[in-house]
Amino acid sequence: MALIEVKNLVKTFDGKAVLQGINLELSEGQSKVLMGASGCGKSTLLRCLNLLLSPSSGQIIFKGEDITRPKVDIRKIREDIGFVFQDFALYRHLTVEENATLGLRKLKKMKMKEAVEKATYELERVGMFEHRNKYPAQLSGGQKQRAAIVRALAMDPAVLFLDEPTSSLDPQMSREVVNVINKLFLDNITMLCVTHDAFLAKYISDTIVFIDEGVVVAEDIAERLFYESADPRIKQFFMSVIDHR
Amino acid sequence: MTFWNILIILARGAGYTILVTLASISAGLAVGLLLAVLGTMQHKAVKLFLAAYTYIFRGLPVLVLLFIVFFGLPGIGIRISPFVSMVLSLGLISGAYLAEVFRGAIAAVDRDEILAAEAMGMNRAEIFLYITMPQMFRMSVPGMINEFTSILKYTPFAYTVGIPEIMKEAMSLAAITLRGLEIYLAVGIIYFIIYKLFVLLFMALEKRFRIPGLAPE
16 A cells, blocks of 8 residues: 555635646655746645645545545644755754754653664765754755754654755756765665755655656656657757766 | 042932833833734734834833823823833833834744744744744844833933932932032943943843854944
């Protein structure tokens, strides 16, 4: 059974359908990357999946439960979905460690010692332990994004959503973050990532889902989608995002 | 009686001045915080109430409100002690100003952080408590210091309702000795010292809780 199953998902803004019937499945331990031109609905889809945006119609089945039905416990679902944002969105008044332990202490009601132990494990996993007492303003972009990943992972989510995790970073910092996400991929962390970064997509995905104008056009492994697709929309997109040097 | 003796006699009233100031600061913070929390709600009636509150209490002189509370309310059977009348009047007015300071600070909290907290599973109250409020207080420090010192400067009005603070002591002393210039100069010096101590205390607190990147250093 799939961890997440999306059935005919539609999202409209002011009468304009951004998602026009998305169908998608993500199994446990699987990592998929959502790609497509700007404005195709990738980020909207990600935000619909943890109900930061309410879908207009369609179904989202998460762990066997339809989370689009009324009176669903949104809080419990969100606790189970880690979310990493493009612009990090770290809490500026908290240190890296406090960012990672806040959800554990306040939402999961974990004791401080236990929360710190959990955070320490995740900080070490992404090479951020030595920066645990720094505030976000004292970190580089790459470190901020790694801290954001730690914050999401600390909650032990069933799935990790990443919304353009490298697009605010310069190439060197981007590489730093790609390595971390690749490590998570190799650890079989279930992930759904939105990106324009073909390098990231290749190294962290089982398959890439290509979206165009709010519908899934194709889903395949990176190599085939990058170089062998006959669809002109896909060919044109990857011609523009792949560094051919 | 030397100038030094005058200073010592007046300093006895300083205790009341500090007490009225601290109590009024607490009342102002409570009112300001309540108004700031209400300000985060989208309800039309709440917004109308806040606009009316701010409009009225920012336009009302402290002395007028104090007289309404202390001398006016007994007319309808409500008797309030001088100390509570003073604290209530200053608290209600400074609360209106502090609410504006807090409102600005709340608006400066990064929307992405709120979104991240929502995505984590926090509800509105938790987001306010753990994300918005700690940042709001830190970003409000300059505005709060400004308002707190205003409160201190309004405390001489306490003498009009019989609180034995510095000003009341000074007036009694001036009436007996007829050395008004020295006595009121001494009052000024004492107020300046209290003001300076308050500012130093607030600055030390601000420094202690300062966070890199969150407020001007």
